[in-house]
Amino acid sequence: MKVVVLGGGPGGYVCAIRAAQLGAEVTLVEQQHLGGTCLNSGCIPTKVLLHTTEIYDMLRKQSADLGLKMNDLALEWSAVQYRKDMIVSQLVDGVKTILETNQINVIMGKGRFITNNELEVITKGKQRIIVGFDKAVIATGSETIRVPIPGADLEGVLTSTEALSLENVPESICIIGGGVIGCEFASIYSSAGSKVTIVEMLPNLIANMDEEIVECLKNQFFESGIDIYTNGKVEKIERHENKLKVTVSTSSGTKNIVAEKVLISTGRKPNISQIGLENLGVEADKGSILVDKSMKTNVDNIYAIGDCTGGVLLAHVASAEGIIAAENMMGKYTPIDFKTISYCVYTKPEIASVGLNEKQALKQGYNIKVGKFPLYANGKSVIKGEVNGLVKFVIDEDTDEIIGLHIAGPNATELIAVGAMAIRLEATLDEIISTIYAHPTVSESIHEAAHAVHGNVIHMPRL
Known part of the structure; x- marks a missing residue:
């Protein structure tokens, strides 16, 4: 079978x-x-x-507490940029x-x-190539x-x-x-020494994540001198x-923020223009390609x-969908389960979520219980000097099934x-509680948060 994949991002190249592993002739x-x-x-590059x-930032602020004597510590930005470019180049070569x-x-x-069996490609050298195919995968990503x-x-x-x-x-x-x-760039430039101000239109930062978890990040931002509107x-x-x-314009009046640079970081949208969808008859809605659970249009x-399908705009979701599409087109008929998508923010503290938060669970009709454990009571977090964090479980009260886990730290x-x-x-x-976690680790806080659901947290004073 001849397969063509349009787009070489984390969805396209994985697909x-x-x-190819399943026997297709792939372009x-x-x-x-x-x-x-x-x-x-x-x-x-952002993670670099x-x-x-x-x-x-840690050495600048905490070296004395760590028992380190730092002389002439400096951030050589050009060297950081060089390292970033080298890592990207290395990984691209790997792909x-x-x-x-x-x-x-x-x-x-x-x-x-x-047509629905032909793709025209205009190469960088202006050469026109027609690629014939039996099946095609559109993986054209998104744009700012x-x-x-x-x-x-x-x-x-x-x-x-x-x-x-x-x-x-x-x-x-x-x-x-x-x-x-926006929050990741705020972390980068605040840690590098910039005065950072964040302006967000919604009532909270990173609005799709659990509010208590995001609050840990906001507290750290305030401690770092970041202004948030x-x-x-x-x-x-x-x-x-x-x-x-x-x-x-804010609820408390007009604010004027003066800065050397302004970063507009207001999201992305599917990139599906000028790829010939009209020649395929593929249906789209509000700028996104419509697909079923097998990723078929x-x-x-x-x-x-x-x-380009307008769902969850994350690289690991695109990769998972790429595997699902490949297996379905090659006859394996594998569905996708979006419940296990993790949402990660690589700030300090890092924040991450999977499953439902409290508001989402209640909106979906669950009776819930919540267990929380603060990282200031976790030994490894204290050793690392990173105690501004929290682990939080959301549990289905009727079955004790885990429906959400949210972590800052x-x-x-x-x-x-x-x-x-x-x-x-x-x-x-019970399956979380009955598992033995190594000590000392940050992961022990997951164990403690599980105990906390029924009021049996171990390493906290009883109220």
């Missing part, structure tokens, strides 16, 4: 690999960079900057090698469907939302891509948008001497995965896999 078409936004200008700046060893034909160029703010086109107003590659750490930066991307609407951006002035031989993005596995296996609270 191509899995289809992958990518317009810009293998690895897509995530690898080249999203997940990976977060890693270095977090270490720098190329994996594709080659799976005998996948890669064409770098812009693809457009001309351009918000109509007066002054958004001024010099010094950045997209997230541009914010990754600044030549110098700005003295000050105003971040418009307090979602995942929620329920704030940006009216305009103007030049102010050699800086920029952001005018914001309304056209029998056309599948779509990742951000060190390694939260790693530990959340415990919750994902528990939800996937429909585990009950």
Whole structure:
């Protein structure tokens, strides 16, 4: 079977690999960079900057407490940028090698469907290639939302891509948008020494996550000197001497924020224009391609995965959907289960969630119980000097089944896999409690939070 995959991001290249493993003859078409936004200008480079700046900030503030004497500690930003670029290059080369060893034909160029069995590709060298296929997967990802703010086109107003590659750490930066991307950049630049201000239109930062977990992050931001304006609407951006002035309407009146740089970080939208959907007859709704649980569109031989379907815009979701699409088109008929999607924010503290939070569970009609354990009572967190955190279970009271786990603290993005596995296996609270956790570890706090559901927390004074 001949399969073509349009888009080489974390959904597209994973789908191509899995289809090849199952015996398909695969062609992958990518317009810009293998690895897509995530690898080249999203997940990976931001985490490189977060890693270095977090270490720098920790040594700058806590070295004496740790028993370390630091002389002339400095952040060499150009070296950080070089390391970021080298890591991205290394991982992109790794993707190329994996594709080659799976005998996948890669064409770098812009693809457009001309029939439901042919894809036209205009290569970077302006060569026109027609790729025939039996089945196709659309994995064209998403693009930055351009918000109509007066002054958004001024010099010094950045997209997230541009914010990754600044030549110098700005003295000050105003971040418009307090979602995942905005908060991660706030962590990067605050840790690097910038004065950071966040403006968020909604009542809270990272609005889709548990409020108590996000509160741990907000507290850390306040301690770090980050100013936060929620329920704030940006009216305009103007030049102010050699800086920029952001005018914001808030419930307490108009605020003027002056900063060297302004980052507009207000989300992304599916990228499905100019790929020939009209020639396929593929149905879309509100700019997103419609698919079923097998990732198939309304056209029998056309599948779509990742951000272009308008679901959860996360790299690991796109990869999972890519595997599902490949297996279904090759006859394995595998459904996808979205209940185990983990949401991760790589700030300090890290925050992560899987399953339902309290509000979502109550809205869906569950009777719930909640168990919480603060990390100031966890030995490993105290050792690490990262006690601004919390572990929180949401439990179905009628069955004791775990329906949500939410974590703020060190390694939260790693530990959340415990919750994902528990939800996937429909585990009950007793199965968490009866598991033995190593000591001293941050993961012990998961055990304690489970005990807390029924009021039996071990390492906290009884009230």
